[in-house]
Amino acid sequence: SAVISQKPSRDICQRGTSLTIQCQVDSQVTMMFWYRQQPGQSLTLIATANQGSEATYESGFVIDKFPISRPNLTFSTLTVSNMSPEDSSIYLCSVDKASGSDEQFFGPGTRLTVL
């Protein structure tokens, strides 16, 4: 399985600021995804990070709030913009096991607290 790292592992931020989360994979992957996991809740897909094109966002998530970059096949960033306490969550990136596979491997997550 792919080895996935995320930076930062956790952060405490003030409302109104923005935080960029990095996701690095040790091998080239086709698909990279960003999820949000609110406290005590399940995982909700934010968007699919597409290499060389704009990310594909799920219903309820917009690019202005969660801009995403995918400059190559091993790296992606998610920015949480103009944060509010409601954005306090774990943010997880994941990658597909292989092209066309439904199996995803997850990074360790970034624990964000917004005051």
Added chain:
Amino acid sequence: GQQLNQSPQSMFIQEGEDVSMNCTSSSIFNTWLWYKQDPGEGPVLLIALYKAGELTSNGRLTAQFGITRKDSFLNISASIPSDVGIYFCAGTPSGANSKLTFGKGITLSVRP
């Protein structure tokens, strides 16, 4: 959208006991996946199922893809303390461009 139902929210068992978790949906799914999440970590894939009726084992874990394609179960045999964690079912609904959908998870506690 399609939802996956997992209940109860929490389960408490004695070390050495077997436990079974179920995941159901009102829609047909093409894939069923079971993940475990430890505190402070991302989910780890335990078992993947791709065919209706498929029964797959991974050590003390056994999972099955329901015949109706609307459910799956995960069995853990001879539980040990490190089995503690949150168990999520996930699946890909039938249909084009379907995305992986997660259940709400079951928190398992194992009493020594």
